[in-house]
Amino acid sequence: MKKYFSILSDMERKIREGTYLPGQKLPSVRSAAASYECSISTIIRAYLELEKRHAIYSVPQSGFFVVEKPGDWRDNREDTMINFATVMPDLDAFPYLDFQHCLNKAIDIYKYDLFTYGDPHGLESFRHTLVSHLAGDxxxxxxxxxxxxxxxxQALQILAKMPFPNGKTAILVEQPSYDIYLRFLETERIPVYGIARTAAGIDLNELEQWFRSGDIKFFYTMSRYHNPLGTSYRAAERKAIARLAGKYDVYVVEDDYMADLGTERQFDPIYAYDVSSYVIYVKSFSKIIFPGLRVGAVVLPQRLLDTFHAYKIYPDTSLLSQAALEVYIKNGMYERHKHAISSLYASRMRVLNESVERYNEAGLLEVPRIGSGIYTQFKMKSTVNMEQLIKRLAKRNINVVSGKAFYSSDYLKREKFLRISISQTQPEQIDAGIKAIVEEVRQAHRWL
Structure with a gap:
């Protein structure tokens, strides 16, 4: 099954990136089978699936051809901006047709339930579906x-506001971290402490000192594909965090919002090492499907359930969205799309890594080598004027984001970097953009 998904996603990528042009004939079934080293039946299945998705069409006695799509959104854009700032998923990678089918199916299955307000805990059948879905991670x-x-x-906001059994009030947050959550904590005037996280990881001795201090309610962390660094914790770090939580009566809120965008094998979250029930696991479906879907899930220790329920009074998550996502997962469409989009982003990260090696020979930028996800960090010397750098890049139609916003306002030990996102950049844009960034950073060094 994995071989089939790999072939299907590779074919989709080649169509999307123009290896196979509109109207072009695809390789014959036999030659494709030889190329992919698989059976003819696997290729036929992949071609039929692409035909169902209206990506290709068949001509009797002639073969399969790529569908021509006049008015494609990329062709009509006048904007030539290379956008390394956006975090929105690639519009071309959205599973429109599949999800439309699931919406229609969900309406048929749950037509009477959709007229009720629903359960604040979520659609019961969907939560049972999530049991097996989450077990895969x-x-x-x-x-x-x-x-x-x-x-x-919503889960993160409720957790910040609600009391915890340990009676503590402060939240320990990685610096840098998720900017929107940092701003929320500041607006709500919730006590926050910061601990440095770099591309190299986190200081576990310092983490233990904070846990031992007796003041930390929970530690908020992104174990993999961190925003904005793009890095993931090593297995030893994940195990240590889980152990320290149980030892010092400190909860861990693990925001695994990028879980489905990785190609890493056997990445077990911190939750998997939790033997004392101190890890709260938060998952989002926005990055893999549609941001507008607004469906997430939180897995809570038993002793936190009643309090969380009390703070989440209303059934405010669309029943239709939950029902459609349930159908999408059960039909195997989610797994297929997950493989396709993670492969797409992994291929773009490979291009980015190659471009960094090509243009950053002088080592002006410190860039961690990341294989999956959508983020990476371009760290530079503290003497570089970031505002001027961003303005010069904007004049070259390159949109980037400074790392400054990803720190708490009162946190002083900041690294100077750009957060680079490849979610909507094509391979040729990535290469051109990296070249321009290195050129501008080199120019900035000459001015110092």
Missing amino acids: QVFAKAKQIIVTSGAQ
Whole structure:
């Protein structure tokens, strides 16, 4: 099955990136089977699936051809901006037709339920579906521990506001971290402490000192594909965080919002190492499907359920969205799309890594080598004027984001970097953009 998904996603990528042009004939079934080293039946299945998705069409006795799509959104854009700032998923990678089918199916299945307000915990059948879905990421939980939320942000906000059994009030946050959550914590005037996280990881001794201090309610962390760094914790770090949580009565909120965008094998989240029930697992479906879907889930220890329920009074997550996503997962469409989009982003990250090696010979930028996800960090010397750099890049139609916004306002030990996102950049744009960034950073060094 994995071989089939790999072939299907590779064919989709070649069509999307122009290796196979509109109207072009695809390789014959036999030659494709030889190329992919698989059976003829696997290629036929892949071609039929692409035909169902209206990506190709068949001509009797002639073969399969790429569908021509006049008015394609990329062809009509006048904007030539290379956008390394956006975090929105690639519009071309959205599973429109598949999800439209699931919406129609969900209406047929749950037509009467859709006229009710629903359960604040989430659609019961959907939560049972999530039990097996999450188990694929080594998150083993019962349906009653899973609460469906209106995106991951709602879960994070409730957790920040609600009291915890340990009686503590402060939140320990990685610096840098998720900017919107940092601004929320500041607006709500919730006590926040910061601990440095770099491309090299986190200082576990310092983390233990904070946990031992007796003041930390929970530690908020992104274990993989960190925003904005793009890096992931090593297995030893994940195990240590879980152990320290149980030892010092400190909870860990693990925001695994990028779980489905990785190509790494056997990445077990912190939750998988939790033997004391101190890890809260938060998952979002926005990055993999549609941001507008607004469906997330939180897996809670038993002792936190009643309090979380009390703070989440209303059934505010669309029943139709939950029902459609349930159908999407059960039909195997989610797994197929997950493989396709993670492969897409991994291929773009490879281009980025190659471009950095090509143009950053002088080592002006410190860039971690990242294989998956959509983010990476371009760290530079503290003497570089970031505002001027961003303005010069904007004049060259390159949109980037400074790392400054990803720190708490009162946190002083900041690294100077750009957060680079490849979610909507094509390979040729990535190469041109990296070249321009290195040129402008080199120019900035000459002015110092």
